[in-house]
Amino acid sequence: xxxxxxxxxxxxxxxxxxxxxxxxxxxxxxxxxxxxxxxxxxxxxxxxxxxxxxxxxxxxxxxxxxxxxxxxxxxxxxxxxxxxxxxxxxxxxxxxxxxxxxxxxxxxxxxxxxxxxxxxxxxxxxxxxxxxxxxxxxxxxxxxxxxxxxxxxxxxxxxxxxxxxxxxxxxxxxxxxxxxxxxxxxxxxxxxxxxxxxxxxxxxxxxxxxxxxxxxx
Numbered sequence: 001x002x003x004x005x006x007x008x009x010x011x012x013x014x015x016x017x018x019x020x021x022x023x024x025x026x027x028x029x030x031x032x033x034x035x036x037x038x039x040x041x042x043x044x045x046x047x048x049x050x051x052x053x054x055x056x057x058x059x060x061x062x063x064x065x066x067x068x069x070x071x072x073x074x075x076x077x078x079x080x081x082x083x084x085x086x087x088x089x090x091x092x093x094x095x096x097x098x099x100x101x102x103x104x105x106x107x108x109x110x111x112x113x114x115x116x117x118x119x120x121x122x123x124x125x126x127x128x129x130x131x132x133x134x135x136x137x138x139x140x141x142x143x144x145x146x147x148x149x150x151x152x153x154x155x156x157x158x159x160x161x162x163x164x165x166x167x168x169x170x171x172x173x174x175x176x177x178x179x180x181x182x183x184x185x186x187x188x189x190x191x192x193x194x195x196x197x198x199x200x201x202x203x204x205x206x207x208x209x210x211x212x213x214x215x216x217x
Contacts, residue, residue: 007135025120031187033192084138167188
């Protein structure tokens, strides 16, 4: 437990960093990630907070995980619920309750682009830290990995199908309902093309910075 507790705390720090990055990604208003785009669009339609939608989306993924795993459930899967609660709460806090972020509205395209790239960098820091700790991830990511492993489907194939599905649903919602922003724009493409490289680069850095005890599976 002495070795597990620091990893849990680092995991919570990682998911907090990811949530802050997602908040800035939304505020950049140049297009979002597949999940955040769907969440913020549905949140506007239902008049609820985006972090709340993200929470329930991940909760749904967690339930599907339990159905697939059946009796083969490891105790660490419970950490996903903790990460999900922190993630949704942090997104809601920064997106709605921190005035200088909640009221952030750039008129300059270059300022929006700078915020978008900053958001991608911050999310890359959080995701790479979470992957380096190798303890628990958010239910959405865990479900994709589980489906890939259980049904022997390449991970990238499952991820692409999931991303396309969310993009399609977001576009349909935007077409059917009046939404004052475009969740799918050039920023979505930039996000998809750059985040993986940022994570790969930072993974190397974390391996040098984190002691082995914090990186063991």
